[in-house]
Amino acid sequence: MSGAAVPPPDRLSSVSGGLHAAQDTGALTVLIVDERPEDRAALSHLVTAQGHRAVATAAGPAALQAFLREHPDLVLLDAASDAERTAEYLRVLSGDGFVPVVLLMPAAALAAPVDAGAWDRLGKPVQPEVLRAKLEGFARLRRLLHTMRLQRDALARHNQWLRREYQVAEAVFAEVMHSEALRSPHIRCLVSPQAVFNGDLVLAAHRPSGELQLMVGDFTGHGLSAAIGAIPVADIFHGMTAKGFPIPEIVAEINQKLLRILPRGLFLAAALVELDAASNTLSVWNGGMPDVLVTGGEREPVRARVASHSFPLGVVETAQLDCTTRTLQIGKGSRILLYTDGLTEAENGAGERFGAARLEACLGRGDDCLPTFERILSDLQDFRGPREQADDLTLVEVVADPAVNRHHTAAAATEAVQPRAAAAWRAAFSFGVDSLRAFDPVPSLMHFLLDAQRLHAHKQRIYMVLAELFTNAVEHGLLGLDSAIKAGPDGFSAYYREKERRLREATTGEIRVELEHAACATGGRLVIRVEDSGPGFDFAAALRMAEESHGANGRYFGRGIAAVRDLCAELSYHGRGNRAEAVYLWHSAQPGS
Amino acid sequence: MALSKSVSPDGKVVTIRVHGRFDFSTHQEFRDAYAGMSPAQRYVVDLAGTEYLDSAACGMLLVFRDSVGGNQADISIVNAAPEIRKTLSMLQFHKLFKIA
Numbered sequence: 001m002s003g004a005a006v007p008p009p010d011r012l013s014s015v016s017g018g019l020h021a022a023q024d025t026g027a028l029t030v031l032i033v034d035e036r037p038e039d040r041a042a043l044s045h046l047v048t049a050q051g052h053r054a055v056a057t058a059a060g061p062a063a064l065q066a067f068l069r070e071h072p073d074l075v076l077l078d079a080a081s082d083a084e085r086t087a088e089y090l091r092v093l094s095g096d097g098f099v100p101v102v103l104l105m106p107a108a109a110l111a112a113p114v115d116a117g118a119w120d121r122l123g124k125p126v127q128p129e130v131l132r133a134k135l136e137g138f139a140r141l142r143r144l145l146h147t148m149r150l151q152r153d154a155l156a157r158h159n160q161w162l163r164r165e166y167q168v169a170e171a172v173f174a175e176v177m178h179s180e181a182l183r184s185p186h187i188r189c190l191v192s193p194q195a196v197f198n199g200d201l202v203l204a205a206h207r208p209s210g211e212l213q214l215m216v217g218d219f220t221g222h223g224l225s226a227a228i229g230a231i232p233v234a235d236i237f238h239g240m241t242a243k244g245f246p247i248p249e250i251v252a253e254i255n256q257k258l259l260r261i262l263p264r265g266l267f268l269a270a271a272l273v274e275l276d277a278a279s280n281t282l283s284v285w286n287g288g289m290p291d292v293l294v295t296g297g298e299r300e301p302v303r304a305r306v307a308s309h310s311f312p313l314g315v316v317e318t319a320q321l322d323c324t325t326r327t328l329q330i331g332k333g334s335r336i337l338l339y340t341d342g343l344t345e346a347e348n349g350a351g352e353r354f355g356a357a358r359l360e361a362c363l364g365r366g367d368d369c370l371p372t373f374e375r376i377l378s379d380l381q382d383f384r385g386p387r388e389q390a391d392d393l394t395l396v397e398v399v400a401d402p403a404v405n406r407h408h409t410a411a412a413a414t415e416a417v418q419p420r421a422a423a424a425w426r427a428a429f430s431f432g433v434d435s436l437r438a439f440d441p442v443p444s445l446m447h448f449l450l451d452a453q454r455l456h457a458h459k460q461r462i463y464m465v466l467a468e469l470f471t472n473a474v475e476h477g478l479l480g481l482d483s484a485i486k487a488g489p490d491g492f493s494a495y496y497r498e499k500e501r502r503l504r505e506a507t508t509g510e511i512r513v514e515l516e517h518a519a520c521a522t523g524g525r526l527v528i529r530v531e532d533s534g535p536g537f538d539f540a541a542a543l544r545m546a547e548e549s550h551g552a553n554g555r556y557f558g559r560g561i562a563a564v565r566d567l568c569a570e571l572s573y574h575g576r577g578n579r580a581e582a583v584y585l586w587h588s589a590q591p592g593s
Numbered sequence: 594m595a596l597s598k599s600v601s602p603d604g605k606v607v608t609i610r611v612h613g614r615f616d617f618s619t620h621q622e623f624r625d626a627y628a629g630m631s632p633a634q635r636y637v638v639d640l641a642g643t644e645y646l647d648s649a650a651c652g653m654l655l656v657f658r659d660s661v662g663g664n665q666a667d668i669s670i671v672n673a674a675p676e677i678r679k680t681l682s683m684l685q686f687h688k689l690f691k692i693a
Contacts, residue, residue, distance in 0.1 A: 220648040221617070264659055265652030269684065288684040308683040315655065315684075341648075341680075 026139040031072035032056040033063045033086065034104070043076060043104075043126060050132050059086055067093055074138050076122070079105035098145050100138055173227060176234045179204045181212065186399040188373045192342075192392060199226025200340050200394040203234055205241040208446065208463035210278070210405040213241045213250075216396055217270035217313075218289065218340040229268065229314075232257050243450075244443040244463055247272045247285050248323040251313070255321050258314030267314040271306075271338050274325070277404040280332060281493075283325035288312035290344060290356060293337040293363070294330055298371055301364030304328055329493050334400040335372055337363075342392035343376075348384050358383065373397050419586065420454045422524035426516045427452075433506045436474060442467050445513060453517060453524065458586050461567045462526070468560040469530040469580045470513065475499060477532030477578055478509045509533050523587040529579065536576030596622045600633070607633040612642035617649040627657055636661060638690075641672035651684055658689060669693055 030047045032054060034040045040056040047054040057066040059078070067075070067090055075090055087101050100119035107123035122134065181204040182189050191202055199219030206212055215237055219226035233254055240250045251272060258268060269288030275281075284292050287310040294304040310322040330336075339359075346354045362379045363372060370378060376395060398404070427448070431441055446463055450456055475481045479502040485495045514529040565571050570583040596619060597610045609626050611619065627636075638654070640646070658666045669691040673681065681692055 218648070220652045265649075265656040267648075267652060267655070269648065290683070308685065311685045311688070316689075 026051075026136070026143070028052045028073040028135060028139055028142070029070055030054050030135070031063070031066055031070060031075045033059050033066075033075060034078040035059055035080065036078075039078065039124075046126060046128055046131055047076075047135070049128075050135060052135060064089055064093065067099075072099060073142055074135070075099060075101045077101050077103055078124075079103045079109070079121075098142065100141075102134065169227075173231065176231050177201065177203070179234075179238070181205050181214075184212075184404060186401045186404045187214070188397040189395075190373075190377070191394045194392045195340065195342055195394045198342065198392055199230065200342065200392075201230045201233065202394060202396055203237045205238050206405075207241055207246075207274075208244045208460050209467055210460075211274050211276040212398070212404050213237075213247065213272065213274045214338070214396070214398060215270060215272045216289065216338040216340065216394060217268050218342075218394070219266065219268050221266050226266075229258065229262055229266065232261065233268065233313075240443070243447050244467070246440060246443075247274050247283060247325050249439065249443075251285050251287070251310075251323045252318050252321065255313045255318045255323075259317070262314045267312045269308075269312040269340075272325075273336060273338070273398070275336065275398060275400060275404060277332075277400050277402045280330050280334075280400060281327060282330050282334075282336060282400070283327045285310065285323065285325045287321075290339060290341055293360070294328065295335045295337070295363050295372065296331060297333045297335065299363075299365065299375070300335070302360055303334070304330070327493055327496055330400050332400060332402070336398040336400065337372075338396045338398075340394040343380070343395055346380060346384055346393065354380055354383050419457065419524070419588065420452075422517070422519035422588070423453070424518045425452065426514070428512065428514045430510055430512045433478070433503070433509045436478075436509075436511065437503055441513075442470050445515070449515065449526075453526075455524075455526075455586060458584075462528075462584060464560075465564050465567055465582050465584060466513075466528055466530075468564050469528060469582060470511065472561070473511050473530045473532040473534075473578075473580070474503075477534035477536070478511065479503060479506065480534065520585065523585065526584040526586070528582045528584065531575070531579040534578055536578035539573035539577040542577075595619050596626055598626045605634045606637060607635070608637040608639055610639040610642060614645045614647075615640070615643045615650040616645070616647040619650065620653060623650075623653050623657070627661065633661075634667065636666070636668045638668065638670045639672055640670060640674070640677060643673070643677060646673075646677045646680060648684075651681070651686065654686070654690070667691075 030052050032040055032043045032047070034043065034056070035058055040058075044054040044056045055066055055070045055072065057063050063077075063086055066072075077086060077090075087103070090099065090101055102119060103121045104124050104126065105121055110121055110123050120134065122130065179202070181187075182202065184204075187204060189202055191200055199217075199221060201217045201219075202215070203217075204212060204214040215233075217230075217233065219229050236254050236257060237250060240253060245253075254268070254270075267288075270285075271287070271289040271292050272285045273292060274283040282294065284306040286292055286306050286308045288308050291305040291307045293302050295301060296303045306326045306328070309326065311320075313321075344354050344356050344359055348354075358379065359376060362376045365375060373395070380393075429441065429445065435441070442463075445466060446459070449462060449466075450459060455462060476483075479499060481495065481499055481502065483495075485498060510533045512529075512531040514527075514531075516527040516529070518525050561571075564582060567584065568582045569585045570581070572581050573579065574581060595611065595613050595615075597612070599608050599610075600606070601608075607627070609623070611623070615623075636657075638657075654668075654670075658668055661668070670681065670686075671693045673692065678692065681687065681690075686692065
C-alpha cells in the first residue's frame with residue numbers, strides 16, 4: 001500500500017543479526033594524536049600489532065583534518081598536546097557519532113579528574129595488555145552502539161510507516177463512517193474518541209421517502225478489530241437506507257455480513273430506529289443495547305422504552321434472529337435517546353456505576369434550564385468527580401420534529417449522477433402473498449430502476465410514486481384495510497398491527513408491477529403500473545369525491561395519492577379499480593430540483 | 594488466579610468459576626480452562642465471584658459454547674449478580690445458555 005522504502009514490521013527483527021556478522025572482525029581505526037614522532041611510532045606499532053588500523057598525526061589542525069578524513073573509531077590523544085581544546089573540537093566534530101577520545105598522560109597524573117571531552121585515560125608509557133583491553137572494550141561498546149543505532153533507525157522508520165498506515169486507515173474510516181444526516185439540527189450526538197476506539201458507532205441516513213434511519217452500535221472488543229467490523233456495517237447501512245430498505249432487512253443483511261467476516265466471539269450490539277416524523281411513528285429494533293428511551297419532550301421524563309428484544313448482530317444465523325421492529329406512536333417534539341453501556345458503566349471514585357436509574361432520573365428534572373442532553377453530561381461529570389478518566393460514551397438524542405424528514409442532505413451527493421439516454425424497455429414482476437410476507441420488493445425495484453436508467457436525480461419522486469401505488473395495492477387492494485383505522489389515537493400502530501395480521505393470514509393474492517420506459521421528445525417517459533388481485537374499488541366515485549374535497553382527506557385518495565398526482569403527468573385507474581397506472585416524465589436537461 | 598475449574602467425581606460435570614472481573618484479560622485463562630478437556634456432558638459457569646462482566650467476556654462465552662458442541666452444548670450460567678444477569682438477558686443469552 002505504501003512506498004517500498006520502509007520495511008514492513010516483520011523485517012525489523014533481522015536488522016541486528018545482519019549487522020553483527022559484518023562487524024565481527026572488531027578491527028578499529030585508531031587516530032593517534034601526539035606531538036612526539038617517536039611516541040606516535042611506538043603507539044602505531046602497538047595498535048597495528050593488535051590487528052587494528054593506526055593513523056598517527058601531530059596535534060592541532062592536522063589532527064582535525066585526519067579525523068575528518070579517516071573517520072576513526074577511537075582517538076588516542078596525548079594530554080600534553082593542547083589536549084583539552086583538541087578533545088573539545090573532536091567531540092564537536094564527531095557530532096551524533098560515537099568516537100571516544102582516550103587521553104594519554106603520565107601515570108602519576110591519572111588520579112586527577114577526567115576532562116570533559118575525554119572518555120577515558122591511559123598512563124604513559126602505554127602497556128600493551130592495558131591497550132589491548134581498552135581497545136577490545138571500546139570495540140564491543142561500538143558494536144553495541146551500532147546495533148542500537150540501526151534498531152533505533154529501523155524503529156523510527158517503522159513508526160513512520162505505521163503512522164502513514166494509520167492516516168490512510170483514518171481517512172478511509174472517516175469517509176465510510178461519515179453520516180451526513182447526523183448534521184441535522186434535530187440530532188444531538190456525542191461519540192467520544194475513546195468510544196470510537198472501543199468500537200462504538202453512530203450512523204444516520206434518510207430513506208428516499210424521507211424517514212430518518214439511525215443506528216447506534218457497540219462492538220465487542222477494542223481497537224482495530226472493532227473498527228474493521230464497523231466499515232462494512234456503515235456501508236450496508238448507508239447503501240440500503242438510500243435505496244429505501246426498511247430496518248428489518250438492513251438488520252438481516254448486517255447480521256449475515258458480520259457472521260461471515262467476524263471471528264466467533266466478536267459481535268455488534270445495536271439499536272436501529274426509524275423515525276417517520278410526518279406520522280410520528282417510531283420503529284425500533286434493539287439487539288443487545290440498553291433500552292431505547294422516549295421522553296415527552298425537553299426536560300420531560302421517560303414516556304416509553306424499547307428494551308433489547310433480539311440477539312446482537314453476528315451471534316446467531318439470520319433465520320434465528322428476530323429482525324422485527326417494535327412500533328410506537330410518539331408525540332411531536334418527543335426526544336428519542338440512544339446510548340451505549342459506556343455511559344451507564346462510567347464509575348466514580350468509589351467504584352459505583354452511573355447506572356440506568358441515575359440516567360433516567362436526569363431526564364425528568366426540570367429544576368434548571370439545562371436541556372436534557374447537557375443535563376445528562378453534567379450529571380455524569382458531577383457523579384464521576386474531577387478524576388482524570390478517559391471518556392467512553394456514546395449518546396444520541398433525536399427530536400421528533402417534522403423537519404427531521406425533510407433533511408435530504410445525504411441524497412444531495414447522488415443528485416450529481418446524470419440519467420442515461422432514454423431507452424425503450426419494459427419489465428414486469430409479480431409477487432404472491434408468500435413473497436410479500438417475506439420481503440418488501442419496492443427497494444429492489446428502485447435499485448433496478450436506478451441501475452437501468454440512472455434516474456438518481458428523480459429517486460425521491462419515483463420512489464414516492466412506486467411506494468405509494470405498491471402500498472395501496474397491498475393494503476387496500478389485497479388486504480382490504482380501511483385507512484380510517486389510522487385516525488384513532490393509537491391509529492398508526494393499530495393499522496400496522498392489523499396489516500401484519502391480515503398479511504400473515506392471507507392465503508391467496510398477487511401484486512403485479514410493470515415498469516415501462518421509453519424516450520419522448522423532452523427526455524424519458526416512465527410508466528408504472530401496479531395491479532392487485534383484489535376486488536378493486538369504484539374509482540370514478542372516489543375521484544369525484546377527491547375533486548370535491550380538493551384531494552384532502554379522501555377515503556381512498558389520501559395524502560399519498562394526492563402527492564402521486566402532483567408528481568406524475570397522469571394517474572389513472574383501470575379494470576375494476578385494481579390497476580393503477582402512473583406516468584412519470586423526466587427531462588434530460590432537468591436539474592435535480 | 595481469576596479462574597478456577599473443577600470436575601465432578603464422575604467426570605460428567607465441569608464447573609468453571611470466574612472471580613473478580615470477567616473481561617478480555619481473562620481471555621487466555623478462560624480458553625485454557627476448557628481447551629484440551631475431555632468432553633463432559635454438562636458445563637457450569639459459576640459467576641458467584643464475578644463482580645463485572647464485559648462484552649468481550651460474552652464473546653468468550655459464545656466461543657466456549659461453540660467449542661463444546663454449539664447448539665448441543667449444555668451450559669449453565671449460575672449465581673450471576675443481578676446486574677450481570679441483566680446484561681446477559683439484554684444480549685438474549687438466556688436463549689443460548691441456561692441462566693439460573
